[in-house]
Amino acid sequence: MRPAAVFFDLDGTLVDTAPDFVVVLNQLLQEAGRPALSDAAIRSQVSNGARALVTLGFGLTPEDADFGTHLDRLLACYEARLAVDSALFPGMDKVLAALEAEQIPWGIVTNKPERFTTPLLSGLGLAERCGPVICPDHVRLRKPDPEGLLIAAQQAGVAPEQCLYVGDHLRDIEAGRAAGMRTVAALFGYLDPNEDPRAWHADVYIETAAQLLPLIAANKDSPA
Template sequence: MPMTIPDVAERDSTPLSPTDFDAILFDLDGTLIDTAPDLLFALNRVMAEENKPPLSLAELLPFVSGGSPAMLQRGFRIAPDEPGFAALQERFLALYRANVARSSRLFPGMETVLGHIEAGPLRWGIVTNKSAWLTEPLTAALGLDRRAACIVSGDTTEHLKPHPASLLLACQRIGVEPARCLYVGDAAKDVEAGQRAGMKTAAALFGYLTPEDKPEEWGADWLLSSPGALADWLATKTPR
């Protein structure tokens, strides 16, 4: 059962142990990397070209998990099936690709998490709905492509999360059983995908949640308030 107590100390507690796992898989945007500043930069550039007032980071954050359609809808009040949407999307994504690692960084504390994993018997990977033409330059710029045991992008398989195909492929590539994996993500679709793949799941409460999100109802095995909670868990319970 997921922890629903609002107290951070109790919410971050878990009966899970690192010895229960062979690998930890991470969602990318809003979980492993804070990509919102570069998405905002690209969106505001397009909005300026269209004489629209810029958005603040706080205004954009709840829409990041919805991808470019949600962000463009927020900025331009335009639906994906309306005339002009495709052209705006193309311009936005081209600008984002050109600035994909301008300000994006690992979330504070996440480098410590990866360090603990790499110092022990566990392996880690990335499973994201972000397309490979954006995922690959971002992870390469941050040096993560050389460290991750696998990187599965949104177009690596025929299905996006919450379908479990990408998570199951990650297990295949690493050579581990899904039941021996923990998947960490900041959206309901991440938790659902992990559950459908037969994994344990952790909801990243520090990610790009919307005001309407109710992560305590997602059914995650663990509610994480910060990367620090994951780092502490690994530091105290991972055999060396």
């Protein structure tokens, strides 16, 4: 069924933001006299947020006295580096162009705070192109709660069951299913090596962004 709207998770799904996180975290580790981490190790935790990166890099938990200091420093350095090396995932530009050509609205539902999301989208030239952008600032409960997805569908003027939601984390698929949307698991995203995404029970699994194109074009002459 051709979707009436497509919504994306941000980090690890629509945009590859890991390169900027790699630079920032390893810079902070160097300043602290700690060894640098591999790109792969950092990428696997980006979707889990800045707190997970502090834990990964410094071996701290939120209960530790220094955790907040490291977290604030990480966020400040990341904010200063937004969109330097971040970019759409390969093939995603063609997906967005196809959506726009078909006049299918697309938007973003993310757990990334608006403080970072808005300037990132502006820096990538996406702010004027996308429809609803739902951040934790706009909801009472973040993903895996479906609230953000339901708000996005409402803003787009479409029924949730006519939408696709694309994400690279279990919480994305859980949120999409709870909202009644068809779910797509992005296997090119920031997957934790200890997780089996096939156990998420997404409706569709894609290895590349380009594999979204047939989903967009499906039954294009019939109602969504």
